[in-house]
Amino acid sequence: xKKIKEKVVISLAxxxxxxxxxxxxxxxxxxxxxxxxxxxxKNSPLTSIFEPTFSWYELIFTPGSGIYIGPYLxxxxxxTLSSTTVIAVLGSLGAYGLTKLDFRFRDxxxxxxLSQRLLPTFAFLIPLWLLYRYTHLYDTMLGLIIAYIAWGxxxxxxxxxxxxxxxxxEIEESAMVDGLSRLRAFWFISLPFVVPGLAVVSILTMIxxxxxxxxxxxxxxxxxxxxxxxxxxxxxxxxxxxxxxxxIMSLPMMIAGTIIQRYLVRGLTFGTxxx
Amino acid sequence: xxxxxxxxxxxxxxxxxxxxxxxxxxxxxxxxxxxxxLWISLCELNLGTQxxxxxxxxxxxxxxKIFTDTKTWNSFAITLEFVSISLLLELGLGLxxxxxxxxxxxxATFYKTVFLLPLTIAPALAAALFKSMLNNDFGVxxxxxxxxxxxxVNWLSDPNIIIFVFVLLDLWQNTPFAILVFYAGxxxxxxxxxxxxxxxxxxxxxxxxxITFPLLKRIFLIxxxxxxxxxxxxxxxxxxxxxxxxxxxxxxxxxxxxxxxIRLFNFGVASALSWIILLLSIPFILYFFKFIIEG
Numbered sequence: 423x424k425k426i427k428e429k430v431v432i433s434l435a436x437x438x439x440x441x442x443x444x445x446x447x448x449x450x451x452x453x454x455x456x457x458x459x460x461x462x463x464k465n466s467p468l469t470s471i472f473e474p475t476f477s478w479y480e481l482i483f484t485p486g487s488g489i490y491i492g493p494y495l496x497x498x499x500x501x502t503l504s505s506t507t508v509i510a511v512l513g514s515l516g517a518y519g520l521t522k523l524d525f526r527f528r529d530x531x532x533x534x535x536l537s538q539r540l541l542p543t544f545a546f547l548i549p550l551w552l553l554y555r556y557t558h559l560y561d562t563m564l565g566l567i568i569a570y571i572a573w574g575x576x577x578x579x580x581x582x583x584x585x586x587x588x589x590x591x592e593i594e595e596s597a598m599v600d601g602l603s604r605l606r607a608f609w610f611i612s613l614p615f616v617v618p619g620l621a622v623v624s625i626l627t628m629i630x631x632x633x634x635x636x637x638x639x640x641x642x643x644x645x646x647x648x649x650x651x652x653x654x655x656x657x658x659x660x661x662x663x664x665x666x667x668x669x670i671m672s673l674p675m676m677i678a679g680t681i682i683q684r685y686l687v688r689g690l691t692f693g694t695x696x697x
Numbered sequence: 698x699x700x701x702x703x704x705x706x707x708x709x710x711x712x713x714x715x716x717x718x719x720x721x722x723x724x725x726x727x728x729x730x731x732x733x734x735l736w737i738s739l740c741e742l743n744l745g746t747q748x749x750x751x752x753x754x755x756x757x758x759x760x761x762k763i764f765t766d767t768k769t770w771n772s773f774a775i776t777l778e779f780v781s782i783s784l785l786l787e788l789g790l791g792l793x794x795x796x797x798x799x800x801x802x803x804x805a806t807f808y809k810t811v812f813l814l815p816l817t818i819a820p821a822l823a824a825a826l827f828k829s830m831l832n833n834d835f836g837v838x839x840x841x842x843x844x845x846x847x848x849x850v851n852w853l854s855d856p857n858i859i860i861f862v863f864v865l866l867d868l869w870q871n872t873p874f875a876i877l878v879f880y881a882g883x884x885x886x887x888x889x890x891x892x893x894x895x896x897x898x899x900x901x902x903x904x905x906x907x908i909t910f911p912l913l914k915r916i917f918l919i920x921x922x923x924x925x926x927x928x929x930x931x932x933x934x935x936x937x938x939x940x941x942x943x944x945x946x947x948x949x950x951x952x953x954x955x956x957x958x959i960r961l962f963n964f965g966v967a968s969a970l971s972w973i974i975l976l977l978s979i980p981f982i983l984y985f986f987k988f989i990i991e992g
Binding site: 431432434435436438439442443445446447449450452453456512513515516518519520523525531533534535536537538540541542543544545546547548549550551552553568569571572575576579604605608629632633634635636639640650651653654656660661664668671672675676678679680683686687690691692693694695696 | 708711712714715716718719720722723726727728730731733734737750790793794796797798800801802808809810811812813814815816817818819820821822823824825826827828829830837869872873874876877878881882885901916919920923926929930932933936937951954955958959964967968970971972974975978982985986988989
C-alpha cells in the first residue's frame with residue numbers, strides 16, 4: 423500500500439516537473455527554431471519540409487547586411503568586461519576591508535553597502551542623468567561604464583563579504599605576526615582562498631550588466647547602443663534574424679549561469695540562502 | 698592576546714587602501730545623487746516650463762501633484778495588482794515545483810538546469826520573445842490555439858488581458874528563482890526529521906504542514922521581499938511589451954516615472970515619485986537586514 427502511494431507521488435512529481443520544464447524551455451526552443459527557419463515555404467505550409475538554414479547567423483555577422491550586430495556586440499562586450507573588471511578590483515579590496523579590518527562604524531558601513539543594491543535604481547538614476555548632461559558623459563561608453571560600476575559594486579562587495587568571512591582568522595593573523603603588510607596579506611594569503619568565489623561573483627555581476635536595459639536606455643541614446651537595446655527596438659518583437667541575434671546574446675549567459683548553478687541561489691538572495 | 702589585537706587593529710593607511718576607493722565611488726555616484734534627488738523632488742525642475750535647468754524650491758508641490766492625480770493612483774493600483782498576482786503565483790508554483798523536484802529520484806540536475814535558463818536571459822529580451830510569440834496575427838501561441846480548435850486571443854491589444862500577459866512573462870522568467878531557492882531550502886532540512894516523523898505515523902500532509910512549511914518560513918519571507926521589491930520596479934517588460942498601453946492598462950508606476958522624466962522632462966515630479974517608491978521600499982529593506990544579520 424505504502425509502495426503504491428510512493429509510486430503515485432513520484433509519477434505525479436515527474437508530471438509536474440516535466441510540464442514546468444516544457445513551459446520554461448518553450449520560448450528558448452522557439453528562439454532556436456526561428457533562428458534556423460528559412461521562412462520560405464516552397465509548397466503549401468503543410469507539405470513543405472523544414473530545411474534548417476544558418477544563413478541568418480551569417481547575415482548578422484556580415485557588415486552592411488542591414489541586420490549586422492557587430493558594433494552592438496562589441497559595445498556590449500567592452501562595457502561589460504571593463505566595468506566588471508573595475509568592480510572586481512574595488513569590490514574585492516572593499517569586501518576584504520569590511521571583513522578583516524577592525525574599525526569604528528564597520529557594521530553600519532557594511533549595511534550601507536548592501537542597502538544601495540536594494541534601493542530602487544530610479545532614485546539615483548535621475549540625478550545621475552542630470553549630472554551626465556552637465557558633464558557630457560551622457561551617451562558615452564565611459565559614462566555607461568561608470569554607471570555600471572556604481573550599480574554593480576555594492577552587489578559584488580556584498581557577495582564577496584561572505585567568501586572573505588569564511589577564511590579562518592588564524593591564517594590571516596599568523597601572516598600578520600610574520601610581518602606581512604595588509605596589502606601583501608590580502609594578495610598572497612586571502613585572495614587565493616576566495617578565487618572560486620571571485621569567479622562566480624564576477625560571472626553573476628557580468629550577467630546583470632550584460633542583460634541590463636534600464637541604465638542603457640536612459641543614459642545612452644545614439645552613440646552607444648548595447649545589445650539589449652538594439653535587439654528590442656523592433657516594434658513587432660523578434661524576427662528570424664532577431665532570434666539568431668537573441669540567441670547569440672543569450673547563449674553565453676545561459677552557459678555562464680549553468681556553470682555557477684550551485685551558487686546561483688546564494689547570489690540571487692544576497693547570501694541569505696545557501697544553495 | 699592584547700598584543701595580537703593590537704596587531705590586527707586596522708591602521709588608517711589600510712583603511713585608505715581597502716575601503717576608500719569603494720566608498721568614494723558609492724558616495725559620489727549613489728549617496729550624493731540620492732540626496733540631490735531628494736532636493737530636486739522639492740523643486741520645480743521642468744524643461745517643459747523652464748528654459749534653464751535651475752532648481753526652484755517649491756516645497757511639497759510635486760508630492761501634492763502626485764497624490765492629487767488620479768492617473769498616478771491608477772498607476773499604483775495597476776502595479777499592486779500585477780505585483781500581488783505575480784508574487785502569489787511565483788510563490789505557489791515555485792513551491793509546488795520545488796516539492797515535485799525534491800521527490801523525483803532521478804534527473805533533478807537536468808530539470809534544475811532547464812529551470813535556471815530563463816533567469817539568465819535579459820528581461821528586455823524575454824519581453825521581446827513573448828511579444829513575438831503572442832502576436833495577434835502570426836504569433837505561435839494563437840496559431841497553436843487555432844490548431845487546437847480554440848479562438849485566438851488579442852493578447853497585446855486587449856486592456857483586460859494585458860496584465861495577465863505580464864504575469865505569464867514574469868512567471869516564465871522568475872518562477873525559477875522561487876523554485877531554486879525553495880529547493881535549496883527543502884534540501885537543507887535534515888533527513889532524520891522526516892524519518893522520525895514518518896515513524897511516528899505522521900501523514901505526508903501532516904509532515905508538510907507541521908515540519909516542512911515552518912522550516913521554510915524564513916526562505917519564504919526572503920523570496921517575498923527580494924521578489925516584491927523587484928516586481929514593484931518592473932520596467933523593462935513595460936518598455937518592450939506595451940509602452941504602458943493599450944490605453945493606460947499597463948502603466949506601471951516605474952513607467953509613469955519614466956514618462957515624467959524622459960518624455961516630459963519634469964525632473965521634479967519624477968524625483969518625487971522615485972522618493973515615494975524608495976520610502977515605500979525602506980521598511981522591506983530594513984526587514985531584510987534582519988535575515989542578513991542573523992546570517
